[in-house]
Amino acid sequence: MERTSYQASNCSIARTLEVLGEKWTLLIMRESFYGSTRFEQFHNILNCPRNLLSERLSKLVDEGIFERSEYREPGSRARHEYRMTDTGRELTTILLALQQWGDRHKADVAGPPVVARHAGCGKDVRVTLVCECGHEVTGPDEVEIVDGPGLLPAVPA
Numbered sequence: 001m002e003r004t005s006y007q008a009s010n011c012s013i014a015r016t017l018e019v020l021g022e023k024w025t026l027l028i029m030r031e032s033f034y035g036s037t038r039f040e041q042f043h044n045i046l047n048c049p050r051n052l053l054s055e056r057l058s059k060l061v062d063e064g065i066f067e068r069s070e071y072r073e074p075g076s077r078a079r080h081e082y083r084m085t086d087t088g089r090e091l092t093t094i095l096l097a098l099q100q101w102g103d104r105h106k107a108d109v110a111g112p113p114v115v116a117r118h119a120g121c122g123k124d125v126r127v128t129l130v131c132e133c134g135h136e137v138t139g140p141d142e143v144e145i146v147d148g149p150g151l152l153p154a155v156p157a
Helices: 012-020 023-033 039-046 050-062 092-105
Strands: 066-072 078-084
Touching (some): 012 023, 023 050, 023 078, 023 092, 039 078, 050 066
Antiparallel strands (some): 066 078
8 A cells, every 4th residue: 555545634543642642641551450540549650740640531531441430438538440441451452562562672681570471371471463364473574554444535735
């Protein structure tokens, strides 16, 4: 596919980055994956500005990635918990792919700080690309980009 034969505004990657393409959002997702659910947990770990954390959590709720539910500690006001929805859990592969790339290229000399293991057998988890027939795809040279059903015609210059 020639790169000039499509309209760039109709891009799933760009639309995903509108939701997830900011450092704090991905770090919030990471902490949710690690088990955080409450605003104070996210804030204590990430140390990001409270207003920014609130905005990012609201956006994740609005996008259907998190769901917000109310809880109340005895003697305290009502607060919210944030838990991944099924849509949010689908992002696990992306988080693990980022982690694995970072483990290979950006980890400390001592190694990665955490390791993802399969709860069923205890072996390390690795993210792979597999086609619908089950063939493992090992690199970008094995991927062919073709027109999809949502392709919009290029806008004339």
